Amino acid sequence: MLTFSPHLLGGVYLGWSLGANDAANVFGTAVSSRMVRYPIAVALCALFIIAGAALEGRAGMATIAGLSAASISSATFAAVGAALSITLMTIMRIPSSTSQAVVGAIIGVGLVDGTAKFSGLGKVVICWIGTPIGALLLAALGYRAGAWLFNRLRLSMLVTDAVLRAALVVSGCYGAYALGANNVANVTGVYYASGLLTLDWSVWLGGLSIALGVLTYSKEVMLAVGRSIVKLDAYSALVVVLAEAATVHVYAMIGVPVSTSQAVIGAVLGVGLVKQATAVKFGAAGRMTLGWIATPLIAGLVAAAIHLFAHLRYVP
Amino acid sequence: MSLTNVFLRKQRHVQALIARYLDGWMACVRTFESAWETFLTQGRSDDFNFQVEQTHKAESHADDVRRLIARELYGKALLPESRADIHEMISRLDRLLGDAQRSLFDLKLQHIDLPEELKPLYQKLVTISVRCCVHLEKSVRLLFIDRVDADGVISANKEIDKAESEADFVQCQLVDRIFSADYDTANKILYREVGICLGRITDYSESAANYIMLLSIKHHI
Numbered sequence: 001m002l003t004f005s006p007h008l009l010g011g012v013y014l015g016w017s018l019g020a021n022d023a024a025n026v027f028g029t030a031v032s033s034r035m036v037r038y039p040i041a042v043a044l045c046a047l048f049i050i051a052g053a054a055l056e057g058r059a060g061m062a063t064i065a066g067l068s069a070a071s072i073s074s075a076t077f078a079a080v081g082a083a084l085s086i087t088l089m090t091i092m093r094i095p096s097s098t099s100q101a102v103v104g105a106i107i108g109v110g111l112v113d114g115t116a117k118f119s120g121l122g123k124v125v126i127c128w129i130g131t132p133i134g135a136l137l138l139a140a141l142g143y144r145a146g147a148w149l150f151n152r153l154r155l156s157m158l159v160t161d162a163v164l165r166a167a168l169v170v171s172g173c174y175g176a177y178a179l180g181a182n183n184v185a186n187v188t189g190v191y192y193a194s195g196l197l198t199l200d201w202s203v204w205l206g207g208l209s210i211a212l213g214v215l216t217y218s219k220e221v222m223l224a225v226g227r228s229i230v231k232l233d234a235y236s237a238l239v240v241v242l243a244e245a246a247t248v249h250v251y252a253m254i255g256v257p258v259s260t261s262q263a264v265i266g267a268v269l270g271v272g273l274v275k276q277a278t279a280v281k282f283g284a285a286g287r288m289t290l291g292w293i294a295t296p297l298i299a300g301l302v303a304a305a306i307h308l309f310a311h312l313r314y315v316p
Numbered sequence: 317m318s319l320t321n322v323f324l325r326k327q328r329h330v331q332a333l334i335a336r337y338l339d340g341w342m343a344c345v346r347t348f349e350s351a352w353e354t355f356l357t358q359g360r361s362d363d364f365n366f367q368v369e370q371t372h373k374a375e376s377h378a379d380d381v382r383r384l385i386a387r388e389l390y391g392k393a394l395l396p397e398s399r400a401d402i403h404e405m406i407s408r409l410d411r412l413l414g415d416a417q418r419s420l421f422d423l424k425l426q427h428i429d430l431p432e433e434l435k436p437l438y439q440k441l442v443t444i445s446v447r448c449c450v451h452l453e454k455s456v457r458l459l460f461i462d463r464v465d466a467d468g469v470i471s472a473n474k475e476i477d478k479a480e481s482e483a484d485f486v487q488c489q490l491v492d493r494i495f496s497a498d499y500d501t502a503n504k505i506l507y508r509e510v511g512i513c514l515g516r517i518t519d520y521s522e523s524a525a526n527y528i529m530l531l532s533i534k535h536h537i
Binding site (some may be wrong): 150153155156157159161 | 324326396397454461463466536537
C-alpha cells in the first residue's frame with residue numbers, strides 16, 4: 001500500500017517534466033510533420049510509457065540507488081532540482097536530458113551532504129556517450145537495410161503511404177515503451193533508494209507521472225523537435241524513432257537510464273550522414289549538445305542550492 | 317473484406333477516385349478527338365457543336381471528381397507529402413483538359429474556318445495530342461497500382477517525350493505555312509493560336525509525365 005508523503009510531489013513533478021519534454025523524442029517527428037495527430041500520439045505515448053515502466057522499469061532503479069545513499073529529504077531535493085532544470089529547458093523549448101539532470105542533482109546533493117557514491121558513475125557516463133553513437137550507427141544501418149527492403153517490394157505511392165503511417169504509430173509506441181522502461185528510474189529511483197517507495201510503487205508512480213506530463217504539456221516541445229533539427233521525410237522519421245527506441249530499450253535492459261534526446265540526435269545524424277548530411281542543421285544539434293552539457297551542471301547546482309537553503313539555521 | 321483492404325481502406329478510396337478521375341479525363345480526351353475529326357471533315361456543323369458540348373460536360377465531370385479527391389485529401393487521408401504530390405499531379409492533368417476544351421471553343425465561338433491545305437497539319441497535332449494523353453493516362457495508372465511499375469512509367473515518359481518533339485516539329489511547320497500563305501493577318505493570328513493551343517496539350521503532357529516520373533523516383537527510398 002502506498003502511503004502519501006509530500007516528498008513524493010518532487011518525484012511527480014520530475015516525472016511530469018520528463019513526460020512533457022521527452023514525448024517529443026518518440027512522436028515529435030511524426031506529429032510535427034502531421035503524419036500522426038497530436039491527441040492520438042499523446043494517448044498512445046502515455047499508455048505505452050506506463051506499460052514500459054511497469055514491465056521493464058525495475059533494472060534502472062538499482063543503478064540510480066547505487067549513486068547515493070540518500071535520505072528522504074535529500075531524495076526530494078535531488079528530484080526537485082532535476083525537475084526545475086528540466087522545466088527551464090522545456091520552457092526554453094530545448095530538448096534536454098532528464099537522466100543527466102537526475103544524476104547531476106543526485107551528485108550535487110550527495111556532495112553537499114557527503115553521501116555521493118562515484119563507483120557506478122563511470123558506467124553511467126560511458127552509457128551516456130554510447131547512446132548517441134549507438135543510435136547513429138543503428139539509424140545509418142537501419143536506413144540502408146530498410147531502404148533495400150522497401151525498394152525490393154516496389155510498393156506503390158499509396159501503399160507505401162499506408163505502411164509508413166502505420167509503422168510510424170507502431171514505432172512511436174515502441175519508443176514510448178522504451179522511454180517508460182528506461183527513464184522511470186530517473187523519476188522515482190531516488191525514493192526507492194531512500195526507502196520511501198517499494199520497487200513496485202516506484203515503477204507505477206514513475207510511469208504515471210511521466211504519462212501525466214505527456215498528456216498535459218508536451219505539444220510545444222513535440223513540434224519544436226520535429227522542425228528544428230532536420231526536415232524529415234516519413235521514412236527517415238520512422239528510422240530515427242526506431243533507432244532511438246532500440247538504443248534506449250537496450251540501455252533499459254542493461255539498467256542505465258540514458259537520454260532519449262541524445263539518442264534522437266544521434267539517429268538524426270545517422271540518417272543525415274546516409275543522406276549525405278546536407279539536410280542536417282548541425283547548428284541546432286550543437287546548441288542541443290551544449291544544453292545537455294549544461295543540464296547536469298545546472299541540476300547539480302540547483303539541487304545543492306535547495307539542499308543548502310533548506311538546511312540554513314539561524315545561529316544567534 | 318480482406319485484412320489488406322481494411323488496412324488500406326483510405327488508400328483504396330483515393331485510388332478508386334483517381335481511377336474515376338482518369339476515366340472522366342480520358343472520356344473528355346476522346347470527345348475532344350471526335351469533335352476535331354468532325355470539324356475537320358464537316359466544319360462547324362451541329363454535330364460538331366454537340367461534340368463540343370459533350371467535351372465540356374466530360375471536362376466538368378472530371379472537375380467534380382477532382383474536387384472530390386481534393387476534399388478527401390484535405391480530410392486527412394494520406395501523409396501530407398503524398399497529398400501535395402497527388403494534388404499537383406491532378407492539377408497538371410487538369411490544365412491539359414483546359415487547353416483541349418479551349419481549342420474547340422475557339423473554333424466554335426470565334427467562327428474559325430480552317431483552310432483546307434492546313435487541315436492535315438491540325439489533324440496531325442490532334443492525333444499526337446491524343447497519343448500523348450493515352451500514354452499519360454497509362455503512366456498515372458502505373459503509378460497508383462499496388463506494386464509500382466517504374467519501368468512502365470519510364471517507357472510511357474519516353475513515348476510522350478518523342479511525341480512532344482514531333483508535335484513541336486508539326487507546329488513549326490504549321491506556323492511557317494500560315495505565315496507564308498496569303499491569308500488575312502487577323503486570320504493568320506487565329507490559325508496560329510489554334511495550332512499553339514493544340515501544341516500546348518503535348519507540352520503539358522510532357523510536363524505531367526516528367527512530374528509522374530519524378531514521383532515514382534521520389535517514392536523510391
